[in-house]
Amino acid sequence: MGIYSQHVGQYADAGLPVFPVDARNKRPSVKGWQKATPRRARGWATKSDLANADGIGIVMGKSSGITEVDVDAVGGAWITAARERFGDTSIIIRTASGKAKLWYRHNGEGRHIRPFHGLPIDVLGGGFTIAPPSWRDDLGASYSFVSGSLDDLSKLRPIRSDAMPGTFTRAPEAVQRGERNDSLWRYCMAQARHCDDVEALIDVAVTWASAFPDPLGAVEVERCARSAWQYESEGRNYLGLRKPQLNTQDKIMDDLIDQPEAYALYLMFQRWHSHRPFFAIAPRAMSEAGSPPWPRRKIALARDVLLDRGYLIEVVPPRRGVSAGHYRFSGEMPGSGHNHNTFPSSALVEVAGHA
Template sequence: MGIYSQHAPIYADAGLPVFPVDARNKRPAVKGWQNATPRRARGWATKPDLANMDGLGIVMGKPSGITEVDVDAVGGAWITAARERFGDTSIIIRTASGKAKLWYRHNGEGRHIRPFHGLPIDILGGGFTIAPPSWRDDLGSSYSFVSGSLDDLNKLRPIRSDAMPGTFTRAPEAVQRGERNDSLWRYCMAQARHCDDVEALIDVAATWNSAFPDPLGSVEVEACARSAWQYESEGRNYLGLRKPQLTAKDKRMDDLLHEHPEAYALYDYLHRWHHSRPFFAIAPRAMSEAGSPAWPRRKIERARDVLLEKGYVVEIVPPRRGVSAGQYRFSDQMPISAHNHNTFPPPALVEVAGHA
C-alpha cells in the first residue's frame, strides 16, 4: 500500500480535504484538487495509480480550516522566531528537507509568498500544503509531526492579528479566466518590494499562479513578473501605497510630457549637461546650428519659454540680441536665503557666439 492510500482515510476521518501529490515535484496528482473533500479523498485512495502516490496534499484555508506558516529555513531558532511572531501553536511539522511548518486556525488569510521583507516565511491560507508522512525519495526522508498531531486540530489558535502585514491581494483560488493576468500582475507589483531580483519575483509569481483554478502558462507568468519588476526598479511602483511617493521628475513628466514634449526634452537635455553648475546659457540659434539639439531655433525658444513660464528654470540674466545668450539656473538648485550662494559673472564675461 502507498502512503496516500494508507493515510488519506485517517485525514478524511479528521475532516480534512486531502488529495494525492507528487511529493518530489510538489505537484497535485489529480485535477480539481481545489474541490477535494473527505469523501473524494477516500475515493482517490481506491484507485491504484493514485493509491501508490508518495504524498498527501491538504487544501489550505476555508476547506480545511487551517492556515500554515511555512518557514523556508532550517533550525530551531527559526521555529522559535515564528512562534514569537505568529503566536504559539500545538502543531509543528518538519519537512523532508528539515524546514518547518506551523499550523494555525484559518481566520481569512490568503496565500502570501514572502510577505515579510527579509524573512523566509510564506503564509498559506490558500492553495495547498504537503502533509506528514509524505515521502521524498530524492531526499530519503519524510514529513513528520514535531509536536502535536491530527488529534490537536481543535486546539489550533488563529495567527496573532498584529503579526500580519496590512492588506493583501485576493486569494488565488478565486481568480478566474479573464482576470488572471491583471490579478497576477498586481500581485507581482505588491511582492516586488520584498524581492531581491527579478528571478526571485518570477519564482514568487509562479508559486501564486499555481494556485489558480486554471493557471497561466510560464511565458505569461514571466511577462507579468518582469513588467512589475521594471516598475519597481524605476521607482514607479505605487500599487498599494496610501499616498504615491511621486518624485520631482514624476511631477515634471506629468506636467510637461503630453502638452509640451519639447519642453520636457529640453529640460532633460539641459539637466544632462548642466545639473552640477550654478548657472548655464541657453542660446537657441547657436544650439540649433550646432545640432544640440537638432531643432529649429524657434522650437528651442518656445521650449525654453515654457520652462520659464512653469518655473522649472529661472532667468538670471536676460539675453541681449546679437550680443550674449541668456543665463539661467534650475529652480531647485539655488538655496532660498539672503546669501548669494551662486554668484554669476557679469554679462560681459559670458558672451556666446551667435544670437540669443
C-alpha cells in the same frame, strides 16, 4: 500500498480535503485538487496509480480551516522566531529536508510568499501543503509531526492579528462586479514579487479570486495573473514602489559598463543565439564579415571578458586554424558584487544636470 492510500483515511476522518501528491517535485498528482473533499480523497485512493503516491497534500485555507506558516530554514531558532511573531501553536511539522511548518486556524489569510523582507517564511492561507508522513525518496526522509497531531486540529488558534504586513488590505469578499479584473490584476502585481514562477502566481490568483461574491471565470483569472507576471519578469512592475525596479538587462549593463565592447558583443550574441543551446564564436570570420566591424583581436578580447565574468561558458575550445570554439550562455546571472542600487557618481549627476 503507498503513503497516500495508507494514511488518507486518517485525514478524511479528520474532515480534511486531501489529495495525492508527488512529494519530491511538490506537484499534485490529480487535476481539480482545489476541490478536494474527504469523500473525493477516499475515491482517489481506490485508483492504483494514485494510491501509490508518496505524498499527501492538503488544501490550505477555508476548505481545511488551516493556515500554514512555512519556515524555509533549518533550526530551532527559526521556529522560535516564527512562534514569537505568529503566536503559539499546538501543531508543528518537520519537513523531509529538516525545515518546519506551523499550523494555525485559518482566519481569512491569503497565500503570501516571502511577505517579510529578509525572513525565509511563507504564509499559506491558500494553495496546498504537503503533510506527514509524506516520503521524499531522494532524501530518504519523511515529513513528521514534531508536536501535536491531527487530534489537535480543534485546538489551533489563529495567527496574531498584528503578524501580517499590510501588503494588500482589501478583502476579496468586498470586490464587486465591474472592479474584479482591476482588483485582481493589482493584487497579482503585488504578489508577483513573492512568487517563483507564473504558475505559482496563477495559484495565488485563483485562491484570492475564489472569494469574490461573483467569481471570475478561470480563463480570466489566469489572464490577469499572466499579465502581472509579464510586467514582473520584464522589470516593469512598479506598483507600490517608490522607484522603478532594475531588470536583468539593467544589471548586465552595470556589470559590463567598463567593458563596452564586451557589452555590445553580448547583446549581439543574445540577438542571434538566445534560443540556441550553444553557438560558435570565430573572431577572424566575424571581423572579416564586419559583424561587428572590429579587428579580430578586439572581438577575441571582448569574448574573453564575457568568459572571465561568467556570462559565457566554453563548451568546446577553439582549435587554431582548424575550428571555432563553441559557447553557451550562463544559466545564472553572474555575481559581480556590483551594487545596482547605488546612485551614479556626483560627476555623472552634474553632467546629466547640464545636458
